[in-house]
Amino acid sequence: MKAQVVTISSGKGGVGKTTATANLAVALAAAGSKVVCIDGDIGLRNLDVVMGLENRIVYDIVDVIEGRCRLKQAMIRDKRLPELYLIPAAQTRDKQSVSASDMVRVVHDLRKEADWILIDSPAGIERGFKNAVAPADRVIVVTNPEVSAVRDADRVIGILEAEEKGTPSLIINRLNPSLVRQNDMLSAEDVLDLLAVKLIGIVPEDENVIVGTNRGNPVALEPKSKAGQAFRNIARRLQGEEVPFLDLEAGNGFWSRWLGRK
Amino acid sequence: MFNFFKRHKSAESAKERLQLVLIHDRINLSPAELEALKDDLIETISRHVVIDPQAVRIAMEHEGRSQRLVADIPIQGVGRRKRGKAK
Numbered sequence: 001m002k003a004q005v006v007t008i009s010s011g012k013g014g015v016g017k018t019t020a021t022a023n024l025a026v027a028l029a030a031a032g033s034k035v036v037c038i039d040g041d042i043g044l045r046n047l048d049v050v051m052g053l054e055n056r057i058v059y060d061i062v063d064v065i066e067g068r069c070r071l072k073q074a075m076i077r078d079k080r081l082p083e084l085y086l087i088p089a090a091q092t093r094d095k096q097s098v099s100a101s102d103m104v105r106v107v108h109d110l111r112k113e114a115d116w117i118l119i120d121s122p123a124g125i126e127r128g129f130k131n132a133v134a135p136a137d138r139v140i141v142v143t144n145p146e147v148s149a150v151r152d153a154d155r156v157i158g159i160l161e162a163e164e165k166g167t168p169s170l171i172i173n174r175l176n177p178s179l180v181r182q183n184d185m186l187s188a189e190d191v192l193d194l195l196a197v198k199l200i201g202i203v204p205e206d207e208n209v210i211v212g213t214n215r216g217n218p219v220a221l222e223p224k225s226k227a228g229q230a231f232r233n234i235a236r237r238l239q240g241e242e243v244p245f246l247d248l249e250a251g252n253g254f255w256s257r258w259l260g261r262k
Numbered sequence: 263m264f265n266f267f268k269r270h271k272s273a274e275s276a277k278e279r280l281q282l283v284l285i286h287d288r289i290n291l292s293p294a295e296l297e298a299l300k301d302d303l304i305e306t307i308s309r310h311v312v313i314d315p316q317a318v319r320i321a322m323e324h325e326g327r328s329q330r331l332v333a334d335i336p337i338q339g340v341g342r343r344k345r346g347k348a349k
């Protein structure tokens with residue numbers, strides 16, 4: 001196996017990176033891939049609780065880096081999907097305990113163990129972000145249809161291009177279709193016009209996300225949830241499939257135009 | 263002015279404001295610095311040809327994610343400049 005490494009990033013905090021990482025991981029694993037996700041948010045560990053794996057943690061990524069355990073010992077197996085693993089962040093350390101070359105080395109060793117390696121980046125554009133992005137083959141930037149999130153996403157996209165990481169693809173998360181229809185929220189088309197990157201998915205605002213997070217069950221495992229469907233579609237697009245975008249903004253003609261544009 | 267009874271299209275303001283902010287973020291120049299650049303440009307070009315500063319149009323355009331500074335500078339009175347005296 002030779003894993004593809006995808007880092008989920010954003011610039012602004014709280015836009016849904018951890019939610020997206022957890023959901024893409026379960027969706028890819030449910031589709032039969034072997035997936036390892038890494039919590040890159042050293043000191044503010046969260047991916048474990050979102051995935052419902054917080055009680056199983058023994059070792060973390062800093063233990064691997066500092067040689068206190070082997071890579072496989074830090075890989076927590078998911079309780080639902082046999083081919084899904086989490087390497088948690090260290091909670092009591094800070095970002096200074098990890099360097100970009102540490103991340104590159106760990107991920108390099110992990111590549112032969114999985115089909116997909118997903119890295120949940122911390123917010124910001126400093127060291128933690130740089131560490132998370134260093135080993136990536138591709139980066140997904142998550143934003144919300146809202147001024148500060150879009151502005152920060154643009155900064156991150158600019159930095160990634162300047163560092164020759166290529167142009168990332170975009171997830172627009174927490175889109176509220178009725179607000180868009182009444183012209184009180186940026187539409188997906190507006191956000192794409194502004195950021196000029198490739199769209200990989202639009203995830204609606206969905207209370208199932210909060211309920212799922214409360215229980216430690218990512219919503220992608222919920223067949224009826226719209227956000228879950230959106231995340232499953234993104235996982236399929238990651239695998240190279242062409243999947244039409246969900247009809248969230250029905251009525252404004254965006255979809256036909258967008259799909260026609262290619 | 264703001265009218266409570268009229269639907270305020272806040273998405274439009276968001277998009278327009280972002281368009282401007284992103285231009286300045288991407289080129290790392292504030293609106294004031296862009297003005298200064300324009301003045302410098304006019305001054306430099308005026309040393310070589312006669313132009314009407316009022317007629318100069320300078321705009322940021324973008325194609326995808328790349329920015330372009332586009333200047334439209336009509337030239338007046340070609341030939342009035344004294345050759346060889348530039349130095």
Ligand SMILES: Nc1ncnc2c1ncn2[C@@H]1O[C@H](COP(=O)(O)OP(=O)(O)OP(=O)(O)O)[C@@H](O)[C@H]1O
Nearest residue numbers: 013014015016017018019123174204205206209210
């Ligand atoms: N599509 C959605 N619908 C509703 N709630 C959402 C959605 N996506 C994320 N949320 C909620 O938004 C909050 C922030 O999400 P999350 O923790 O994934 O963001 P983050 O980008 O990882 O934050 P941080 O920058 O702090 O790491 C959470 O409470 C999450 O449940």
Ligand SMILES: [Mg+2]
Nearest residue numbers: 017018041046
């Ligand atoms: Mg997070």
